[in-house]
Amino acid sequence: MADSESPARAPSERAPARTGEFSPLPLGSLSVWPPVVLAPMAGVTSFPFRRLCREFGAGLAVSEMITARGFREGNPTTLALARGGPGERPRSVQVYGSDPTDVAPMVAALVEDGVEHVDMNFGCPVPKVTRQGGGSAIPVRPRLLARLVRAAVGAAGAVPVTIKIRKGIDDDLSTYLDSGRVAVEEGAAAIGLHGRTAAQLYSGRSDRDAIARLVSAVSIPVLGNGDIWEWHDGLEMMRETGCAGVIVGRGCLGRPWLFRELAAAFEGERPPTPPAMGEIVPILLRHARGLVEFFGADAGMRQSRKWCAWYTKGFSGARALRAELMRVSTLAELAALLARLDPAEPFPRAALRTSRAKRGRTQRVRLPVGYLDDRDSDRPPRSPRGGVDLEAYERSLCGG
Ligand SMILES: Cc1cc2nc3c(=O)[nH]c(=O)nc-3n(C[C@H](O)[C@H](O)[C@H](O)COP(=O)(O)O)c2cc1C
Numbered sequence: 001m002a003d004s005e006s007p008a009r010a011p012s013e014r015a016p017a018r019t020g021e022f023s024p025l026p027l028g029s030l031s032v033w034p035p036v037v038l039a040p041m042a043g044v045t046s047f048p049f050r051r052l053c054r055e056f057g058a059g060l061a062v063s064e065m066i067t068a069r070g071f072r073e074g075n076p077t078t079l080a081l082a083r084g085g086p087g088e089r090p091r092s093v094q095v096y097g098s099d100p101t102d103v104a105p106m107v108a109a110l111v112e113d114g115v116e117h118v119d120m121n122f123g124c125p126v127p128k129v130t131r132q133g134g135g136s137a138i139p140v141r142p143r144l145l146a147r148l149v150r151a152a153v154g155a156a157g158a159v160p161v162t163i164k165i166r167k168g169i170d171d172d173l174s175t176y177l178d179s180g181r182v183a184v185e186e187g188a189a190a191i192g193l194h195g196r197t198a199a200q201l202y203s204g205r206s207d208r209d210a211i212a213r214l215v216s217a218v219s220i221p222v223l224g225n226g227d228i229w230e231w232h233d234g235l236e237m238m239r240e241t242g243c244a245g246v247i248v249g250r251g252c253l254g255r256p257w258l259f260r261e262l263a264a265a266f267e268g269e270r271p272p273t274p275p276a277m278g279e280i281v282p283i284l285l286r287h288a289r290g291l292v293e294f295f296g297a298d299a300g301m302r303q304s305r306k307w308c309a310w311y312t313k314g315f316s317g318a319r320a321l322r323a324e325l326m327r328v329s330t331l332a333e334l335a336a337l338l339a340r341l342d343p344a345e346p347f348p349r350a351a352l353r354t355s356r357a358k359r360g361r362t363q364r365v366r367l368p369v370g371y372l373d374d375r376d377s378d379r380p381p382r383s384p385r386g387g388v389d390l391e392a393y394e395r396s397l398c399g400g
Pocket of ligand 1: 042094122164227228248250
């Protein structure tokens with residue numbers, strides 16, 4: 001079922017870009033065209049998916065968030081996720097950290113290793129994180145936010161640093177305009193706004209009015225984020241808000257060709273229609289092969305299973321295979337299963353505006369006791385040390 005509040009409308013009603021209507025997104029020395037960024041997504045935007053999305057036309061592909069704590073402690077998974085893939089350019093990494101003394105050396109090390117864009121995650125709404133004063137709780141304390149951005153910008157040198165935020169904690173506590181001011185003052189190259197509060201999680205619609213207000217309030221490029229399900233959503237987001245680029249998250253899960261459609265539209269061409277199953281199967285197999293190469297056979301195949309569900313969502317022919325796809329354990333087995341699908345089955349329109357991950361519900365955001373009484377503090381939150389399983393903690397972080 002489509003979970004967006006706006007019903008699917010036929011793309012033919014929407015116009016691709018007019019000549020000169022949009023410009024490349026300037027990020028320091030980088031010029032991103034089309035101005036379309038693959039969102040950082042934990043458990044999703046590892047190298048194999050970034051590569052696919054770039055090949056399909058994404059202007060920039062950000063890594064999943066990499067925790068500064070895991071990086072500092074030399075956690076092998078963290079370090080592996082922070083590494084780029086062969087030939088990956090520009091390399092873009094999202095840093096998650098709430099202590100400037102962790103963030104600065106991490107950014108310096110990433111830049112030394114060839115990273116060309118650093119994004120900072122200040123939107124994570126997960127209770128475990130906000131309860132400690134991390135994630136989307138950080139913008140509640142603008143002076144702490146400023147210290148973190150300053151630490152990253154200082155360590156990054158000429159490499160552009162951007163920040164990614166939500167609107168605020170809830171309807172009563174909006175933080176995005178303060179964060180915009182901080183981003184400008186501390187030298188961030190751009191700011192991405194997911195137009196929802198932490199309380200909203202993924203429910204409701206991303207608020208384009210808020211994105212437009214941020215565009216008017218700051219002198220750096222704003223990236224609009226939230227609910228780009230089809231190519232025309234990206235153009236509409238830019239037309240309605242004046243933002244300089246868009247960040248695409250859930251809309252491309254199992255649909256990396258969404259970037260092909262966006263790229264065409266930004267070039268002023270009528271985008272191709274979404275692929276039929278016959279074109280999807282080799283894309284899915286290539287993705288699964290990439291996961292196996294990057295993570296090893298076991299972890300790669302385990303990860304492939306969720307992608308199988310996402311790539312085949314809404315295809316009636318895949319329903320009978322779903323249980324087997326969820327158990328698939330080798331690439332050969334996967335290829336054999338996919339060979340049973342009808343290559344002529346067209347892409348189901350109903351699956352275009354359907355969230356493949358993180359459906360709508362709301363939450364009451366947990367903050368540390370007394371947190372709101374001292375919004376002027378610039379002290380980093382306590383981090384969960386001693387006795388905390390770092391791997392489990394990292395897995396529980398899910399970004400903004
Ligand atoms: C599975 C998943 C993982 C995510 N992980 C991160 C993350 O690591 N860092 C981050 O800033 N946002 C993360 N997000 C939020 C997205 O980057 C994006 O802001 C959000 O999904 C809204 O965009 P959309 O409506 O296009 O999905 C994640 C979202 C999803 C669905």
